[in-house]
Amino acid sequence: MNNIFIFLIIFALISVFSSSGGFWYRKSRGKRGAKGERTFDVFEKNKMIWLQRVQKTHQIPFYGIEEVFNVFPFFSDYNEVKSWLIKKNISSKKTDLILLTLKHYEENFMKYWIEQERNLLIAFDKINLPQSQRAIDFLLQYYNLFLDVFQEQMVNCYIQKIIPAIIGNVLEEDPQKIIHGQQNNDFKHFLHQKIEEFYMNLNNDVQIIIQQLYADINSMRYTNSSFNQSEKNQQSYNFNEQASELGKAYKTLGVDEQISDQELKTKYRQLAMEYHPDKNDSHQAKEKMAKINAAYDLVKKVRNIK
Template sequence: MVKMLIIILCIILALFVIGSITFLFTFKKNRIESPDAQIRKNEELLSTNRKVWMRNTKRTVLVSKYDYFESFEEFPFNSEFNNTKEYLLKNNFSFTTTNDVIKELKEAQSKILNFWLVEQRKLLKAFDQTGLEDNYQNRNFLMKFYNESLNIYMKVVTQGFVPRILKAKIDFLKGDALLDIDKEVNLMHSWFTKAIDELINELYKQSGVYQQSESYTNNSQYQQYSYQQQRQSKMSDQFSDINWAYQTLGVTEKSTSDEIKKQYRKLAMTYHPDKNKTTEAKDKMVEINRAYQFLKSINKVN
């Protein structure tokens, strides 16, 4: 009888322990997944992703034939062309010629970046058209498509811009070849269009929210998709790099160039390492600089 009582007490104690653990686990989970905490997790996910992408992406590209590396340190994969400037000056090109070349390269880079943003907006709109709710799991799912859009830009820069414009410009200066920059930029725009369209198709296939039908126009086959648009989440706004830049600087798309410059200087006074020695301030200053250079690259800042 005593043995049976002990067994019963042990069973009751075990059930109590299991119940307590289950309660604590459920409470913790619910607390973590509260709306405010979910929003913070979502925001941190994108912020961390941009930093990781920058850190894990090789930021220099070999300019073949001329045997020097150009650095692409600006988000998403842009350059100030300081190494190209140094190369030209070392090879006896005048300051005027060198500065003109750098100006042309920056203008071409800006056009390419803006073309990419136009195509990327199509992808971000597709994020909304999937009808996925804005939560941490769905953002993780969409993140790989966002990252692939960044990779597309990087590939076009490394495989298109550098050999077909940057290197070709030096060839042109040396009298080795002709160069039509506008033609090359438009070619790269077509690369973006094709790559992003393929990425969108893959997004719909993996999210399982499209119906596919086939039709023919001018003897060419194309696909038309009808999308489930209920419960649209506007995640396009969250992933938008332009929105990120504006939000980082604390300005809006309606802010003038002078207002953006003024706000940037204000933030720099607060977070510059000479003014603020904390690690958080250093990281913040890096992000502020990236956002400011990004807006300059797309001609939002003169």
């Protein structure tokens, strides 16, 4: 977190004192393939670019499992964990319990990630930037910092501490071997403590990003007259509606966030009847159904629909 704070301070100084217009000035790196792309599309591309550049393979301590975290925003299919458990002749019952527990933790982290993403996007809305590619480019830098701090918490807290404890608890390992050096050497208490630590640290990091965003934009409005002029008579974005992961899911399903759970289920069944491979064998339908399923799964998790 200290590194993030230092980076943001440097970032702010550059924006205020740069003679080329701070953040708003950005040298061209070739023509954009789709000038004026929708905000949604730009954010989606950015997410994939971000995921491609981060280190995705991490070792789970104590067990030495090299797992791959390549599911946005930084999750895993746990294929390596499963292979390791099978090689160690762990019973299918315990193997399934470990994998289900890991997915359960991911679901909770995804809910919190969505909450924090919403907080950041609402902050984007509050500064009321004009509709321009430069506005998106400017804010994407802060959005990527959000993705970075989430990954940092996933590595330092979840991968390094929580996953070994989950595996050790199910395999009935001696807690002293896995969570040694902690005040409480009981797996359940340890996991509860680390989850709370995860939430607290991520919330603090996001608040730092938001406060620095406000400080930077106020400095720019005070020092940059051309920036102030560009804001006049231009429609502002609604980032919370256009760029959120949850918003994307609702759009994919063709519904709004006010829909009831029962209406949502009905809508999903209608889409499945139209795009399911048993009803429609085209390649486009297969891709569409995969997106519908992913969107429906996310909305169900957020709403706690079984």
